[in-house]
Amino acid sequence: MRLKRLLLLAPLTVVALLVQSYFWVPTYESQAKANPHRLRMFIESSIGDAKILNPILNADTASSRIVGLVFEGLLDLDDNLQLRGRLATHWEVGEDIYLLVNPAARFDDGSSITPESLLDRLRSELLAGTSAEDPSDPIRAIELLPPEVRRQTVEVPGSEAEGEASQVEVQLTLPPRIRFGLSRVVPDFLDRIRPIIGERYEQTLPRSTWVSAPAQIMSAIDHARLAEMLPVLEHNPTLVFHLRHGVRFHDGHEFDSDDVRFTYQAIMDPRNLSPRTSDFEPVKSVDILDRYTVRVVYKRLFSPAVNAWTMQILPEHLLNDEALGREMERRGLSSAARATFGMRESVFNRAPVGTGPFVFEQWQSDEQIRLRANQDYWEGAPEYSEYYYRVLPDPLTQEVEFRTGAVDIYAPQPHQIARYRDDDAYQRFSSLSTGYTYIGYNNRRALFQDRRVRQALSMAIDVDEIIRYVLYGEAERTTGPFPKNTVWYDPDVEPIPYDPEGARALLAEIGWHPNEQGWLEKDGQLFEFNLITNNGNLVRKAVVTIAQNAWRKIGIKCNTQLFEWAVFLEDFVNPGDFDAVVLGWSMGADPDLYQIWHSSQTGYGQLNFAGYRSPEADELIVAIREEYDAERQRTLTRRLHRVIAADQPYTFLYAPLATRVLDKKIVMVNPDGTYSRIPDVKSGDVFYSFNRWRKLDHVPRF
């Protein structure tokens, strides 16, 4: 019977064919024997795929990881989170300061000020007796600039009838100005020249005579706006970068100062919709001094700007208008597509060319990204010849692949780490990351306005318990707004102790007393609020439950709810319409907290959604931005840390540890050819020495 035989043979053949394939697949022990090249490959696994491989456009961790291997910035952060030169060999920070000459002012001795007399006075007082080499005196030049006409757009509030603010262009006729060239940034320069120019110098400044605009616009520009448009002293900090010679992009084109300027222009080009514009907005100009020297001039004091130059550099010759035009030709785009074509649409974002230690080879979406070693890398080619970024969207899958040797490194979940802790078949790295998790209170709500209430709420929660049981010990307590592994964080601030009794006493002080059912009450009002967070994050969900329970113990009624991320942001966080939220921040290495904590950032969709307002904190935040001296900056950040910790606008819970497990056969090669264990790095960046990693065919003994 043909049909009967077919019905039996077909399934048997299919099953046999499928099962025999097992015998061809390498196991963990045999992977190098059958295929020695495996030792020259590094396979990293990630939950998510990259989105766009362009340093000025990407905003996700997966893309940043690949971009960090293919591209390089002028600077980067070393193992102690200090700036280090990469494409720039070294750099100098200085500033130009412009002083408006006030024709109406008089010196303290009564003589009237003319541009020349002011210049003479300043020169004789400031330059006398110092030499250009004296490091304690930063002033290098003082010169007089002629009057100048400049056009500027200003925003004017609309009239009462119209109401809308509008942008108008006005003409400024600047008086003569005096330019000071300084070899470092001196934020308090005005105080230093105060004895020369006199106490009342800027009060008599005839600013309105220098602005020409129609009368109704002039009337709309108030005094504060004028002072902003025409500051008596304009700080223009400058950065001069000296670029490394002979560095080549992966296509052989030499890197030079044009690429630096191009990268800046690309970030600021509104067509590119770069998410990094805010880092570069304070830049006034990027000037090419010569092929290997670039000067960046800033509009105002803004110290986090130096960190922004860890931004990786794009190749101009592949992305300028001419190159994009050629690409449009090649791809034969329609005129509608041409009209909107920009860097975002370029194929470059899926096949990037940089100057970094690895060269891009291939990207298969949601599967892998493949890179190969850059043999021409200026610091010497990396040990590995190939790098793979594998996308494994499921944590268990990652573990399975890691244990079968098809992945060399991955970031396990806290409960998985507990398994690896007792398993010395693998290397494990744990370090603080730059993020933290918190319970944020809506400081606008009357209930939370008294800081003692917020302190009491923090005292009622046993954070150590959360760390031990929810995070399997994979976190550390944190007490303030800075990442715990930076110098900005003040280690002397003590965490708020777990003290439910103390919390109850503190609340009783403000008039919250338990009623018959045991709930706290004040003037007939129950102490009741909602604690919410986003759905899908199991740790946050657990924190919500623990907090609810902890507060119930001291008589506070807390209702909890989870929302889908988009709804959570749109309906609650953005409009600031919530009582309390559990959330986390992931921070940069710079100490700028303006967006999260400044009182001006409490509007719709802004990041200070907790509505924290403190004049003292505001002042410190701005001072930190304007301070260029790391030592003094640290004093300021620690003071800010203490101010915010005392106010407790958040209950600062914990800073999670970033943990990775690594194949034990992987070691670091020393310059002398021997190898050693891969070191723990203070910055938390396991990959700091990645270019020197190598995989052995056996497990080494140290």
Added chain:
Amino acid sequence: MLIGNVGFGLDSTSGEVMEMLAYVIRNLLQRLVLLFVVSVMAHAVVHIAPGEPSEVDPSNPRLKPEDVTKIRAAFHLDDPLHLQYVYWMRDLLSGELKSFKDSQPVLPKIWDRFLNSLPLFVTATVIVWTLSFPAGIHAALRRGSVYDRSTTFLAYALISIPGFFFSYLVILSVVELFGVPVIGMRTFGMEDAAPLFRAMDRLWHLVIPSIMSALVGVAILSRYVRSQMLEVIGADYVRTARAKGLEEETVVYTHALRNALLPFVTMFGLLLPGLIGGSVIFEQIFAWPGIGRLGYDAILARDFPVILTINLIAAVLTLAGTFLSDILYAAVDPRIRLQ
């Protein structure tokens, strides 16, 4: 009796051909209208659902409100819904529709993922269709036997156990017992091995996910075959065949089976939509870069162009599939006439 007349009943008069043609044209037009309605509804539902494309995610501290406004304008997110629909259709038909997520053209993206899902789909289908028939026929012929009862039990067990859970158990035991990689489309680091090794490696990676996604199919289809077979085996013409003195094997495999198979022919048509659906759960667990995951990720990222286009293709395939199965049914069963 219909025995021996399972061939295509197309030896009909020209009147019947005309009738058939009219049916086909009318049916196609109806389906086009339906497709339009489906696409409009899908478009509206996707856009009205809460959530924003991740590119305008307000939680990104690096993104300023102005930038969000610019991106929204570039994606036409603030235009009225019907205009957005027109833009979508225009871009789709001109082939210039791009994903929000990475600005890549949508159609090639879907095609690539389709090619990845295809082997998984084909292997799983082959397993389902080759295993179900012998299993179901055997159970029907020995109705009430230990074999029949245990396969029934097994089938219901397989239908009830969640596929993802069972897959995890299988993955863990295979890794524990054999220590070989099972995740993804192939083992990493095999690029420099001989072609035969690489081919076998790819085949091995197909084995577990395709078996896992086929299991429920086998369970359901074999039950279906069993009940069809039972129905046919009690029919008059089977008794007649036996009465003629034919061998039992001929009775079962020629006379009964052919008629029992009739309904399954139409199921071929219904396989079509499965091509685009992929298997979200298995592709996610086995890190298979297929079309199911593309759709799933697109939904999470609110990547409207990708969601809508996959949805549209699925609608087209579903409509084409039901159409095809109507035609097939009429072709193989002369009792059915399309009108």
